[in-house]
Amino acid sequence: MDVGISSEQRDKFRRMLAWVVCAAVIAGVGWTGASCLRQQADDPRPMTDAEAQRLSRVNVNNYKAGAVPFTADLPDSAGGGGFDGQIDWSQPVMHAEVAKEGKSTPHTLVQAVPGLVASREGTTRADAPVPEDDWTVRHMGQENRRGDDPQAATVDIIASAVLTLRSGRAADSQILKAKGSWLRQGVIDGATVDVFRAPLLLDAAASDDGQKLPEAVFWVDGESRLRRIQFNPGATSLATVDFLLSKKDVAKVHPVDLLGGAPIDPRKVTKAEAENLAGLRQRNSLGGADADITLPVADGKVIRAKGYVDWRAPMAYLAVDAPGKKNDGLLFVLPSGAATLRTEVDGKPPLQPQANGWKAQAWSERSEDGKPSDIDALLFKVLSMANPQIDNATVVKDKAAWLREDKLGSTATEVYEYPIPGDPDTDEPGQAAFRYWIGSKDDALHRIEMRTRKLGMAHVDLKPTDQPAAVVVPAPVAAGLGG
Structure with missing residues (x-):
């Protein structure tokens, strides 16, 4: 079985994120804009060594976590609506339902793997058995989709960003300390968290290619588990994804056939x-x-x-x-x-x-x-x-x-x-x-x-x-x- 992200997958992710940066610029909102990623109550300071080390282990813990439920609200400027389901970073695959703003049905089931998104219209919920038929597939993050279907474009961006949050090894904590900052403390689902601002691609933070890396806000508990992430998907407000770690015994979902099916063990x-x-x-x-x-x-x-x-x-x-x-x-x-x-x-x-x-x-x-x-x-x-x-x-x-x-x-x-x-x-x-x-x-x-x-x-x-x-x-x- 593989561990972490292959170089081919990482290239796909980085191409996707480069497109995200372009989309954000078009929308007039920068990834690194303080108004986007900082609240008025924030009093940023450098991370301590212990805090940077805790952040550096987030992607490793994601990889080991199995199926994790999540919930997200899509920005109004990107079509609004809900985006709820689960992610399994070990495969990796995201399985979720996308609801239009103010509508419970019909909605769209989506599955995402690096580079591809499968979708299916209907009334089946994300927590029901996965239907085998009537799926279509598309390339993730096609640039011409934003005008035609801003909600689908935003879903692609969120899926691509969240799928990158996996690794078989810890990131370089000293580089994260140099490039990130501590913003504040908070509480999510009863757990005390530290809120950090850092490069979205934690493993790529060590890159010295001169490329400006997109940033995100990470909400991390005392066990280096990611409880929430916020970033700009090219809209006029942030996307917030909450990971519901208190939910246990989540049924594992494999990719549908068009995306290659269950993982292999040759x-x-x-x-x-x-x-x-x-x-x-x-x-x-x-x-x-x-x-x-x-x-x-x-x-x-x-x-x-x-x-x-x-x-x-x-x-x-x-x-x-x-x-x-x-x-x-x-x-x-x-x-x-x-x-x-x-x-x-x-x-x-x-x-x-x-x-x-x-x-x-x-x-x-x-x-x-x-x-x-x-x-x-x-x-x-x-x-x-x-x-x-x-x-x-x-x-x-x-x-x-x-x-x-x-x-x-x-x-x-x-x-x-x-x-x-x-x-x-x-x-x-x-x-x-x-x-x-x-x-x-x-x-x-x-x-x-x-x-x-x-x-x-x-x-x-x-x-x-x-x-x-x-x-x-x-x-x-x-x-x-x-x-």
């Missing part, structure tokens, strides 16, 4: 697991599956498709519900390419589609930049999961990794990554382009997950069958794709 596969994986594609080649695809393609936009896979052919046939009804249609996928028919769709495609109106394209014709799109890469992967020959178990044993146990509905599965000819190599376990969910009892393939270029994880859910649907391939499709 290990090498056993000999038996390698042999089972090596035979997977041969087993698939004897049958097929019903397929259900979910693929994020742009901020807030997801392609969903339902249909059939016949690995004996091999062939896939899908009804595609794409963003914008004019993009909906039927889709045949063969090893040589794909054929599309623009039409309204509702559920699974008809087993006997119309013969005319299809547009057949080789894979090379569907690529604009020489690389397959996410949808094409996923579709081709589905077909490639069948082979009449058993794969090399020795290669699988050397390259594959077991990632975690999981459940797909009521089906218990083991999640693996392992190399198939044509897959790119990876430097470390858990970073492969594809993951495979194998039934713990039936050894069948129940899900393929794919890491998209920019928007988290796509997946194909599969219900295996030894009698695939009897789909009639239109003659123009067969002729156009050599089927």
